[in-house]
């Protein structure tokens with residue numbers, strides 16, 4: 001990673017109260033190399049300049065640590081992880097997290113396996129399945145303290161993908177853009193049915209690019225009824 005990117009990553013992370021040392025910077029640097037190679041080879045991400053990768057992938061992902069505290073539980077699942085966001089940056093900075101990267105595209109899951117190996121990260125499991133299927137598997141259902149997802153689906157649909165994975169009192173952190181009011185209004189019924197309640201919406205600006213973002217923090221307040229998630233595709237086709 002070029003010196004300018006290192007500086008903006010360190011400065012941006014300090015904005016979230018995170019101090020990045022040489023271990024973390026080396027891992028981010030290697031991750032950036034894999035991303036650039038992966039983007040060229042497999043068209044994995046549209047964001048390719050180092051400045052944008054730092055701000056829109058690394059720092060955006062790290063904002064989740066404003067909410068996620070491993071002291072309150074270490075099991076975390078990233079639903080629809082794509083090229084590893086937000087899960088991998090969270091794991092780099094909080095290595096005690098036990099991370100599952102769930103990604104239905106085989107090509108992307110293969111990329112994730114390769115990156116986890118290249119970075120030498122322990123306690124990361126890559127699962128190349130759909131959320132609707134893994135959410136019914138007892139190895140995953142009701143077992144996580146945290147679920148995170150970025151750019152996967154509207155909150156009404158995302159709740160059906162993610163809430164089944166959480167224990168009661170677990171937390172879903174949905175990474176969103178600004179102006180989330182109407183989307184949350186549409187998700188009210190789904191949250192009620194699935195056992196979730198919006199705790200708060202944290203708004204922030206991405207350092208370096210000044211884009212506005214928000215984190216929707218949803219508490220799991222009751223067990224998700226057995227019939228959810230519905231079969232693959234239903235949540236998106238007929239949101240609750």
Ligand SMILES: C[S@@+](CC[C@H](N)C(=O)[O-])C[C@H]1O[C@@H](n2cnc3c(N)ncnc32)[C@H](O)[C@@H]1O
Pocket residue numbers: 079080081082083084085086102103104105108129130131132149150151152161
């Ligand atoms: C727009 S990408 C976002 C990737 C990453 N979260 C990010 O922010 O860069 C959405 C990803 O979610 C995955 N996805 C969509 N629906 C899914 C589902 N039902 N189960 C698992 N993965 C899913 C897609 O394959 C895709 O890689």
